[in-house]
Amino acid sequence: MAHQTNKVMTAKEAIGRFVHDGDHLVIGNYTVGTCAELVFEVIRQQKKHLTLYSQSGVFDVEVLVGGGCVDQLVTTYVYRAGGKDGGSAVERALKAGTLQMEDYTNFQYNARLVAGMHGFTFMQVLEGAMVTDLFKKRTFMGEDKYRVMTCPYSGKEVLTVPAANPDVCIVHVQRADRFGNAQYWGALGSVAAAALASRKVVVSCEEIVEHDIIQSSPHLTLIPAYRVDAVVEVPWGAHPTEVLGYYNLDRVAYALFFMSDMTGDGLKAWMDEWVYECRDRQAYLDHYALKHGMQMLDAIRAKAYYSAPANYGSAFTSCWDDENRERSMGITREEMEKILEERGLLYG
Amino acid sequence: MADYNPLELMICVAARNLEDGSTVVVGTGAPCAAAMLAQKTHSPNMCILFEAGGVAPILPSMPISVGDSRTFHKALMASSMPEIMETCQRGMVDYTFLGGAQIDMYGNINSTMIGKDHARPTVRFPGSGGANDLASLCWRTMMMTVQDAKRFTNNIDFITSPGYLQGGTSRYDAGLPKGSGPYRIITNMAIMGFDDESKKMKVLSINPGYSREDVQDNCGFELMWAPRITETDPPHADELRILREEVDPHRYIIGR
Numbered sequence: 001m002a003h004q005t006n007k008v009m010t011a012k013e014a015i016g017r018f019v020h021d022g023d024h025l026v027i028g029n030y031t032v033g034t035c036a037e038l039v040f041e042v043i044r045q046q047k048k049h050l051t052l053y054s055q056s057g058v059f060d061v062e063v064l065v066g067g068g069c070v071d072q073l074v075t076t077y078v079y080r081a082g083g084k085d086g087g088s089a090v091e092r093a094l095k096a097g098t099l100q101m102e103d104y105t106n107f108q109y110n111a112r113l114v115a116g117m118h119g120f121t122f123m124q125v126l127e128g129a130m131v132t133d134l135f136k137k138r139t140f141m142g143e144d145k146y147r148v149m150t151c152p153y154s155g156k157e158v159l160t161v162p163a164a165n166p167d168v169c170i171v172h173v174q175r176a177d178r179f180g181n182a183q184y185w186g187a188l189g190s191v192a193a194a195a196l197a198s199r200k201v202v203v204s205c206e207e208i209v210e211h212d213i214i215q216s217s218p219h220l221t222l223i224p225a226y227r228v229d230a231v232v233e234v235p236w237g238a239h240p241t242e243v244l245g246y247y248n249l250d251r252v253a254y255a256l257f258f259m260s261d262m263t264g265d266g267l268k269a270w271m272d273e274w275v276y277e278c279r280d281r282q283a284y285l286d287h288y289a290l291k292h293g294m295q296m297l298d299a300i301r302a303k304a305y306y307s308a309p310a311n312y313g314s315a316f317t318s319c320w321d322d323e324n325r326e327r328s329m330g331i332t333r334e335e336m337e338k339i340l341e342e343r344g345l346l347y348g
Numbered sequence: 349m350a351d352y353n354p355l356e357l358m359i360c361v362a363a364r365n366l367e368d369g370s371t372v373v374v375g376t377g378a379p380c381a382a383a384m385l386a387q388k389t390h391s392p393n394m395c396i397l398f399e400a401g402g403v404a405p406i407l408p409s410m411p412i413s414v415g416d417s418r419t420f421h422k423a424l425m426a427s428s429m430p431e432i433m434e435t436c437q438r439g440m441v442d443y444t445f446l447g448g449a450q451i452d453m454y455g456n457i458n459s460t461m462i463g464k465d466h467a468r469p470t471v472r473f474p475g476s477g478g479a480n481d482l483a484s485l486c487w488r489t490m491m492m493t494v495q496d497a498k499r500f501t502n503n504i505d506f507i508t509s510p511g512y513l514q515g516g517t518s519r520y521d522a523g524l525p526k527g528s529g530p531y532r533i534i535t536n537m538a539i540m541g542f543d544d545e546s547k548k549m550k551v552l553s554i555n556p557g558y559s560r561e562d563v564q565d566n567c568g569f570e571l572m573w574a575p576r577i578t579e580t581d582p583p584h585a586d587e588l589r590i591l592r593e594e595v596d597p598h599r600y601i602i603g604r
Contacts, residue, residue, distance in 0.1 A: 030429060031400050032415035055429070056477060077477035091472035100467065103460060106399065106478035107433040114430065126437060128484030131513055131522045132456075133506045134476060137466040187400035187415030188428035244417045251412070302417070 006178045007231045011280065014202045014230035015041040018168050026053035026113070026164070026198055027060045028171025030189025032249075034060050034241040035172035037234045037281045038204050042170070043067035044275060053166055055109055055190050057090070059241060059257065063275065065089040065099060066267045072140050073101040074164070076109045081258040092264055100140045105129060108161050110190045115163035116197030122147070127159045135159070169198035172238045173222070174245055176205040177213070180228030183220040185307075186244035195223045204232040206246050219310060234281050236297070239288075248300040252292070352583045354536035355602050356591060357555060358492040359385060360583040361534050362445070365490065371395045372443040373436065373482055375414055377601055378492050379445030384410070384595045389587065397435065399478045401427040410596055433478065436485035439525060444486040446479050450504040451491065453549050453569045455511025455530030455542060457483065458504045466506065476508050483509035484524055488531035495535035501568035512547035519547070538563045539580055540571070548572050553580040 009017075019025060019042055029035055039060050042050075049071045054061050057075040064070050066089035073090070078101075080088045093099035104112070108125045115123035129135050130148070138145040144162055151158045171191060173184040182203045184191055195201050201223060208231065214221060237243075240253035260270035278284040288297065324332050331339075340346040352360075355378060362382035366372055368391040374383045375398075383396050384407050395404045398411070402419030403426075411418040420426050435441060448457035449471075459479055463470035483489050489511075493499065511530045512519045520526045533540040533549065537558040543550045550572035554563060556579055564571055583591075596602050 030415065031413045075475070077474045078472065080471075080473060088472065091469065094472055095468055097468065103475050105476040105480040106429055107437075107481040110430045110433070126481070126484060127523045128510055129480055131510050131524075132480060132508060133460070133466070134480060134508065137506070139467055186417065186420055186426060187398075187402065188426065188431075189400045189415060190429050192428070193430075242413075242417065244420070248417070249412055 004179060004225075007180045007225075007228060008178045008208060009230050009232060011037050011041040011204065011232045011234060012045075014038070014232050015045055015047075015170075018200045018202050018229055019045075019047055019170070020167070021047055022049045023047070023167040024051040024053065024164075026166040026169045026194045027055075027057075028169045028191050028194040029060075029238070030055040030187065030191065031058070032187050032189075032241055033172050033184075033238045033243045035170045035204055035237065036060070036239060036241060037237040037284075038170040038172070038202060038232070039064060040275045040278075040284075042069060043271070044279075053109075053113075053164060053194070055106065055194070059254075062089045062261055062267070063271065065093050066261070066264075066271060067275070070099060073099060074104065074109070075101070076104050076106050079258070079261075082262040086262045088261060089264075089267055102139055102141050102145055103134055103137070104161070105134065110193060112161050112164040113190060113193035113197040115161070116165040117193050120163055122160045122162050124151075124158050125161050127157070130159050164197060166194075166198045168200040168202065169195045170202045170204070171195055171223070172204045172234075172243070174205065174243060175207050175209045175213070176203055176228075176231050177211045177225070178208055178231060179211065179225035180223070180231045181211075181214045181221050181225045182223040182228060182231075183214065183217065184222040185220050188222070192222045196227060200229045201227055202230045202232065203228050204234045204237045206235055206237060206243055208233045216312070217310070236285055237281060245302050245304075247297070247302055250296070250300055252296065253288075352588055353603060354494070354555075356583055356588060357580070358534045358536065359591060359602065360587045361539060361580065362490060362492055362532070363389065363587070365532060366391055366394055366443060369393050370442040371397065371440060373397045373399065373432065373441050373478075373486060374445055375399065376411055376416075377447075380407075380411060381591065381595050381601045382445070382492070385587065385591050388590050388594055397432050397441065399429055399432055401425075401429060401432060403427055403432075410598075410600060429478075433481050433485070436482060439485075439487070441486045443488050443490065443531075444482040445490050445492065446483055446509055447491065447493065448479075448508065449473050450499055450501055451493070451533065452502045452504050452511070454513060454515050454547055455489070455533070455549065456504060456507045456513065457491070457509040457511060458506045460506040460508045462505050464505075479509045483511070483530075485528070487525070487528050489529065490532045490534060491530070492534045495537045495563070495566045497566055497568040500566070503568075512542060515547040516545070537566060541574075543572050546572075550574055551577060553578045555580045556582050
């Protein structure tokens with residue numbers, strides 16, 4: 001059973017096994033908790049010709065496009081630093097003609113993943129976009145970026161977007177067990193839809209916890225083990241972005257990145273230093289400590305602020321032991337049915 | 349010399365528009381500062397929503413991103429992006445704020461790109477994100493921006509978010525909620541609304557230190573004028589104190 005298989009592996013092994021050239025790859029995280037180490041590993045392994053999906057393509061999209069991994073981009077939001085003299089990897093790639101990009105709105109992008117998650121082929125979205133250039137300007141998706149149809153119920157013209165079922169989702173969460181039950185809390189963004197719409201899921205987490213931790217807090221599980229292919233334990237795996245309950249955004253490291261990103265040469269130098277010359281996250285952290293000092297990381301560690309636990313208790317358990325006896329009353333099903341029958345309650 | 353800067357004025361004016369009990373979706377930056385200022389002054393019961401899922405947080409300090417830990421601090425709900433958008437779609441959200449590189453006389457906004465060819469832009473801006481959704485679905489859209497003739501133009505390169513489209517009833521004819529649309533454009537020079545009939549941008553008040561000519565000269569299209577143009581009420585001492593000491597003590601937004 002997929003939910004009882006130990007799927008713990010390194011980022012190198014997970015990306016090597018589950019991300020392939022030409023894949024449709026979706027970044028599961030939205031604005032926070034970016035799966036930075038998994039993204040870096042995709043770049044280190046020089047994956048090519050990806051169609052990249054990212055709800056908000058800031059740090060993740062910049063480095064993947066800068067690393068030459070992406071041919072096509074589906075997103076709603078990209079980054080640009082530095083005003084008039086600034087720039088971004090996306091802007092440079094668009095100008096050079098090496099990248100094609102489809103622009104959606106947040107709601108529409110999410111709708112494509114939700115359709116994919118449900119196994120639908122399309123999803124209705126609000127027609128507001130039809131009167132804007134988001135609808136009119138299309139690149140690699142052409143006619144299939146949006147289609148208009150008549151609603152079979154109201155007779156109205158409605159706008160639709162096609163389902164997205166990416167080949168693989170890479171996503172960072174707070175904690176998971178070794179089987180892949182992934183727990184995530186805070187800004188839920190579009191994390192669940194991105195993961196559940198995808199054919200393969202690679203989860204990285206701040207810590208791998210015992211299975212019973214998951215069992216005691218099932219409401220926090222966003223991606224169940226039977227949908228997950230790999231689990232990678234990576235403390236600080238989303239740095240320089242933030243993970244609720246673990247660390248804040250590293251404003252200094254983030255700002256230094258975006259200053260570098262204003263030019264192609266600047267980004268290349270940054271990636272040489274932080275991606276290519278650090279073979280894994282531990283090497284990245286060692287380099288960080290050497291360059292900035294560990295105190296900069298200590299300063300952004302989260303202070304604990306716990307949620308009240310949810311009470312999962314009940315009056316009795318309703319489970320049956322090996323001899324077919326109900327655990328709390330110690331009687332068999334036949335005995336119980338007999339009691340109910342005597343009281344006229346069996347089928348009433 | 350005024351003892352406040354243009355951004356402080358814009359934030360204070362924006363905050364005054366957010367009445368107690370209203371619901372507002374904000375991003376980060378100046379709009380968030382305006383919402384926080386309103387929450388700490390006249391609107392303690394305002395419900396602030398963030399696109400990444402935070403519902404009604406008590407903001408302890410300025411969030412840096414819409415999914416920041418602060419957007420959940422003592423919040424009522426840690427929901428998801430589609431849940432926030434669905435809330436807007438069902439007409440539950442009164443206000444939102446947008447930004448952009450260009451805006452036309454009907455309040456249509458470009459936050460996507462500058463250039464003739466969308467596929468190969470001269471300048472590529474962030475894009476829609478949630479802007480189109482919010483501009484389509486929230487009842488009243490506001491914008492805080494520095495005003496100049498390049499930004500305020502009828503030749504906008506890309507319509508990212510719908511305002512009143514071609515004016516008149518065209519926004520509602522296109523299926524957007526009746527009564528929704530751009531509400532206030534708050535610039536360093538003036539406060540604008542929109543004409544009830546034509547839906548053209550209309551000056552309501554002029555900020556201290558600027559003239560009617562300044563406002564028109566720094567706009568690429570002809571502005572309408574309210575019958576009685578007043579001077580914008582400048583930031584009050586208590587608003588400035590709360591803005592500077594509680595909302596943005598590190599002056600990330602209002603500048604140093």
